[in-house]
Amino acid sequence: MIGKRLPPKLCLPETLNVSHPFASNARTAPPVTGLHGRLFAASMFVFVGLFVFGLLAIFVADLSYTGPKAVVDVLRSPEIRAAVWLSTWTTAVTVLLGLLFAVPMGYALSRYRFPGHALIDSIIDLPIILPPLVVGLSLLVFFQTSPGKWIEDQGVQFVLQRKGIVLCQLLVSASFGIRAVKLTFDGIDPRIEHVAMTLGCTRGGAFFRVALPMARRGIVVGGILIWTRALGIFGPLMVFVGALRMKTEVLPTTIYLEQSVGHIEVALAVAIFMILLVTVALVAVRVVGLRG
Numbered sequence: 001m002i003g004k005r006l007p008p009k010l011c012l013p014e015t016l017n018v019s020h021p022f023a024s025n026a027r028t029a030p031p032v033t034g035l036h037g038r039l040f041a042a043s044m045f046v047f048v049g050l051f052v053f054g055l056l057a058i059f060v061a062d063l064s065y066t067g068p069k070a071v072v073d074v075l076r077s078p079e080i081r082a083a084v085w086l087s088t089w090t091t092a093v094t095v096l097l098g099l100l101f102a103v104p105m106g107y108a109l110s111r112y113r114f115p116g117h118a119l120i121d122s123i124i125d126l127p128i129i130l131p132p133l134v135v136g137l138s139l140l141v142f143f144q145t146s147p148g149k150w151i152e153d154q155g156v157q158f159v160l161q162r163k164g165i166v167l168c169q170l171l172v173s174a175s176f177g178i179r180a181v182k183l184t185f186d187g188i189d190p191r192i193e194h195v196a197m198t199l200g201c202t203r204g205g206a207f208f209r210v211a212l213p214m215a216r217r218g219i220v221v222g223g224i225l226i227w228t229r230a231l232g233i234f235g236p237l238m239v240f241v242g243a244l245r246m247k248t249e250v251l252p253t254t255i256y257l258e259q260s261v262g263h264i265e266v267a268l269a270v271a272i273f274m275i276l277l278v279t280v281a282l283v284a285v286r287v288v289g290l291r292g
Helices: 034-065 068-076 078-111 117-129 132-142 146-153 162-186 190-198 203-214 216-232 235-240 251-260 264-289
Strands: none
Touching: 034 264, 068 078, 068 264, 078 117, 078 162, 078 203, 078 216, 078 251, 078 264, 117 162, 132 162, 132 235, 162 216, 162 235, 190 203, 203 216, 216 251, 216 264, 235 251, 251 264
């Protein structure tokens, strides 16, 4: 009909990146021009320089204190090699289990509103806010209660066991992955999934074929956060599984055991090894995983 107004088109701006909030192609500020702009940029970089310089100064101090002999001791000691292997496989299992929870939980908290949503969202953040030691103490108390004793009576032992390491790491670090994945799904426009459903996809199909592929980078970021947090926890493990040589000793407890007997150089060598391990892993994931 002549004169009839057409409905506005439902389209996304071409400059809007809806795939995830961690995209690397975000718009940057225009080039700094003028004296005022240069002074403002310099004031911002002062804080960047101070923070980075502080971290590098601490790392250089560690390197200057630790000699080659301590590094050789770290590589040759069977106890430390066992701690490296235990840290490696327990954190890998923790990442897999953490993402197994993070993806559906992050999607549910992002897409659905239900009674108690704010309360559940806050409970998930508790391990981020609370001291990690509280998790270990709470687990120790839980397995002294009737439900905890029943679990162990079924043959699933956690206290002073390697499975307890994974449990501690999961409870302390999973919230970081859940939060990262939720933010990723928050950044994906739900209308894209609605379009997929109008084209014949079910709700589950839209999730697996549209939302999940678009969230892959945020999921990788969540996995990184889980792994880095799990690798460095110390307090909960000391309370819940102890620091038994060749059994429940991981890299953070190795540092504690070595420095407690006066082997400061060996403890620093292990700390430097952890720093290099985390740095290499983060760079590799960013170069390989986030390019796709």
